[in-house]
Amino acid sequence: MTTNPALADLQILIGDWDMELSRTSFLPTPDAVAHGKLAVEWVDPGAAVVMRMGDASTPTATWIIGRDEAHPEYTVLYTDDRGFSRVYDMTFAERHWQISRTTPEFTQRFRAEVAADGTTVDGEWQKSYDSGVTWEHDFDVRYTRTDS
Template sequence: MEASIDGQSMGRSTAMFTWHDSRGFLIMHVDPPQAIARQWQESSPFPIDAAIGLDDHSGAFAMLYADARGVCRIYRMSFEDGHWEMWGQAGPGFHQRFEATVRGDGRLVTGRWEASDDGESWKPDFDVTYAQR
């Protein structure tokens, strides 16, 4: 996994996606990078853990997210035809969304996180790439 801002790498890390024993949740764990860009050192979220699940009644996906800063969030999520989206509101005046494309046989995912004060005007936060070795 690599995160970048304006084409500059903020850090590379190992991200693991594994099925929970129940097969009802996809678990994501992202290790801290070996090296991290100076502008990310104070606000680094690593390590990151998340659980993705599906409500079999409504067909709605959700991601439960937690990171090293003590941030815990719930994102609504959709995944269809190789297009992955997540969105949520972490509090008044703080909206987030993620949009990614899953390429080929799932070995490459390229996406971008964006932020908004009002949920209408969006600005880039950072890009992320997941690539299977």
């Protein structure tokens, strides 16, 4: 199978990454930094993208990204080792990456930019408990490519 043309923009994300979390409310101190691994790969090559986060020493999560070629938005299926399952909307264009979900209980959004050379991604997660009326910082994330 060849890469689905609707997913071609995501090629820049394919590879192995170091994940750095900072400015979090869930780490022991506000200035604490946590590192983990992120692997981004094609499924059946090119049918979808899977992102696998974490390793033996950090929490794990799996993201599966696909897209209907008739729509510019991607759909992301998420699950993690805490038992959470979520569906996100995603856009990715001109190195700008956005992910979001809106529910009455817990709304989230992620905004990031991929460096022109594709070696880093800098982003921020925000959260809302009132369906996106008011937002608060959740955490910063930086992905740094570890493969060549």
